[in-house]
Amino acid sequence: MADVKKIATRDSYGNALKELGAQHDDLIVFDADLAGATKTATFQKAFPGRHFDCGIAEGNMIAVAAGASTMGLVPFASSFAMFAAGRAFEQVRNSIGYPHLNVKIGATHGGISVGEDGASHQCCEDFALMRSIPGMVVMSPADDVEARAMVKAAYEYVGPVYIRFGRAAVPVFHEEEGYTFEIGKGEVLQDGTDVAIIANGLMVAEAIEAGKLLAEAGISARIINMATIKPLDEELVLKAARECGKIITCEEHNILGGLGEAVCGVLAEKCPTPVRRIGVNDEFGHSGPAAALLKQFGLSAEHIVEVAKDFCGK
Structure with a gap:
């Protein structure tokens, strides 16, 4: 598949946030000192007043995003999967899942393909953790077209959503024209x-x-x-x-x-x-x-x- 266009879905995430941000003033983004890696920096450059760096404090980031959602905003909170699903699990469960708040978690760098970052960062448990939270939608896109459509669907859905994005570039096999994505449909x-x-x-x-x-x-x-x-x-x-x-x-x-x-x-x-x-x-x-x-x-x-x-x- 060497001749096929390849894009990392974390790039798709950043691009989708920027596109949605231009259409919806209520979309805001939180990051935990990893905007360059999670690609939320793409949104940050376009809308600096709606991007908030919470530092290396993922639990606090989730709590702040939860609070923002109660004011009619639609927050996307982002970090590596190991931190968003792992380190901040209690806050995700109690501050977002339990009250069923409208927060979207964009988790990048999931799985073995994180590569040289090693075992501590290769989160292969995030689906299990997030599936266990009642009412949480859990998704993982396969390519750029699906990833961008998935972010849009997550914004439109009212309730907590967890999406895992990848670090590695993957083949784009979907055709943009005529493609639609629906949560819960294979x-x-x-x-x-x-x-x-x-x-x-x-x-x-x-x-x-x-x-x-x-x-x-x-x-x-x-x-x-x-x-x-x-x-x-x-x-x-x-x-x-x-x-x-x-x-x-x-x-x-x-x-x-x-x-x-x-x-x-x-x-x-x-x-x-x-x-x-x-x-x-x-x-x-x-x-x-x-x-x-x-x-x-x-x-x-x-x-x-x-x-x-x-x-x-x-």
Whole structure:
């Protein structure tokens, strides 16, 4: 996919905030001393009076954003996923989730692809943490077009939202013209009948590539982009299970608590189906180049193909 345009979804986040900021005076942005990395600096340059740096005090940032939302403003609070979901969990739960306030959390640098920052910053637990908060919407976009549409949808939605954005540039496969995004709805990118591969984030591009390789091997794979982890598109999951008979989930997250477990929970109750989960296998990451780490942890098209071939007996 070398000839495909690649953009990091954290850049998409900054660009979307700037665009929305020009349309909505009530949109404000908080950051925790990381505006250059989270790309909220893009918004800051355009609207300096509506961007607030809270310093390295993520819990305070969340509390301030919660207060701002009670005054009719729509705050986006941003930091690395490890800090936004991890360090500030109590404030997210008690100050935003419990009163169900209209705060959006833009968390960048999630997953193994944070690379050289190492295990301490490679947050592979954020989906699990945020899914556990009642009423919290949890999403992870696959490319630039989806990410920008997702930020707009988050602004329009009334209630708490958590969105994970990536550090690494990923292929842009959506066409801008005619594209729409809806919270809680998955997307079939390729039809298939032998196995359904359900992915989100940067794993969607890998799943698309795996689908092509599997077709060459005589395996018909349905590729589904499940950008919203909560609320999950249960109808689409059940349809895939009934029509394909086998499910593979792919996520840049611990296999515990994320997309894989969300899918398994639905299937266990409503349509028992064999499932294979591809993700980080309940372990911490370590320092290294992002691309090398993704391959080492099996977050690649090649590994998806291996799992699918074994699963389908080919």
